[in-house]
Amino acid sequence: MINQLLLTRYLLLLVPAIASMYLETYISNDSYALFVLLFIGLIEMRRTRFPNTNWMLLLEIACTGWMSYHFKGVWFLSFFSTLLTYVPKLNRKQQFIAILLQLLVLNVSLQNQPAMYFIFANVMFGTIAILSFQLQRMKKNKDDVELLYDQLRKQHYELDEARLQLMDYARKVENIAQTEERNRISHDLHDDLGHKLIRIKMMMEASLTILPSQPSKGTEMLRSVRDQLGESMELLRSTVRRLKPNKHSLQSYSLTTLIDELTRENAIDIELDIQGMPYELYPSLEYILYRNAQEAISNAIRHGTATYVLITLQYAANQVTMGVSNNGTRQMEPTVKGLGLSGMEERIKVIGGQLYISNDEQFTVTTVLPAFRHNEAN
Structure with missing residues (x-):
């Protein structure tokens, strides 16, 4: 991006310098070439030695106006080169003052020039100024997005670290x-x-x-x-x-116990489908599965008037997945997370799990937990 701006800046200097030689007749082309080289030397000195000094900017604007007034032609294009340099660096007040000053010098330098030059130069100057402001805003937005992304990534790492510390703390508490x-x-x-x-x-x-x-x-x-x-x-x-x-105590958070209780208390058929090779889970995982299943079944009865619920419990090497689907009335509107679903989501996020809600063929709430086995804590 910087190389492109630098190339554009020097093109806006060289193009009017060369074009003006063919558009105008000068007394001495050698003198003209000398002034052009001195002007380019001033530009280069400002870029390399004094990049952030306002007095060099004022000197460049004055020299640009003198070149445009004295040599005429299309030297007014060099004003656009100067415009590209200060818009990204100055604050709003300084930008406004510099633009007004440059616009004033531009119009003064165009005296005795055709009216078409006045119109073209002012329209182009305003257009490039607006584009420069837009580029500056886009760059600022990009920097803000990158900063926000870095902060979110840092918070994500901190959350993972806190989750690991919490699980390690739970293991230590149980061992103690x-x-x-x-x-x-x-x-x-x-x-x-x-x-x-x-x-x-x-x-x-x-x-x-x-x-x-x-x-x-x-x-x-x-x-x-x-x-x-x-x-x-x-x-x-x-x-x-x-x-x-x-x-x-062994069966207080058992899914089988939950199914027996809810089947006995409600006129509903609940089926448990276990897939994979079951293994003993850490008590906190059993508690989360129990509470999420309880909340999902209660919502199916209360909101969907369901008469059948299928609980699919899948054991994998790296995770345990529990899906609770029902044959109740499906909502056509997007699912709004109430206290129940929000509580389920907060409960599993503590240990790095995820909650998925599907409303395709059947309303299904899926809980995915990391496979942290009870025997690994000992």
Whole structure:
């Protein structure tokens, strides 16, 4: 873009310089060529040595007006070359002042020139000024778009980083909770069961020692050992039961449980189709699938008066996909996301999932979650 502007600038200098030699008759072509070279030298000095100085701009405008007034011809075209240089760099106020000054010098330099030159020069000057402003605006818009894109990309990276940190934090919390529970159970086994077993061992050794000489007392000690063994076995059973989660907690967010509850409470037929090889999911993923299925089925009953719902649960290596479709009334208008759909979308975005809504043959809500397996967290 810069090379093209530079080429256009010098063409607008060389073309009038060469054309004016054929349109006008000068006393000395050598003097004319010298002034042209000096003028081009001034232009080059401003471009390379003083690119952002306003006094060099004023000097160029004055020299351009002098060349156009003195040598006539089509030297007024060089005004357009100067116009291209300051519009992208100056602020609005400076642009307005420079354009008015250049337009004034342009019209003064065209004295004693044909009227057609006045009209052509002013129309061309206004056209190029407007085009320069449009190019400047397009460049600014492009820069704004690129800046916005960079910010969005940065926020996307930050969101991915936050999601990964959240998932890592969830794994650590679960591991810490499991470690604390294991430590508590190990302390219970050591403090209660361990001490009981040590005491039972000592009592059995004592009973074996006194049994030949004092049968009655030895038998009584053996009965005490038997009773304490029973207590120890009961303590061991209760500890094992605490290690194993209860059935309700295992099935609280099960899709099968959800289907049974909704089928029992509503006159609706719900079918579950599992595709792929199922594997154990992280509890947060099971919770999201449960809540999204619950919300999708509730919307199908409430808004679509559906009588049949199909839940398709597909297990893949990298993701888990759940589609909930129904035979209810389809909306012809574009789907408006209410609190339910918005809540589903916010819920899955936390872990990097996606929500798709289709209203083709059947209204279908599809939840796509990354395949984060429960056994990977341990």
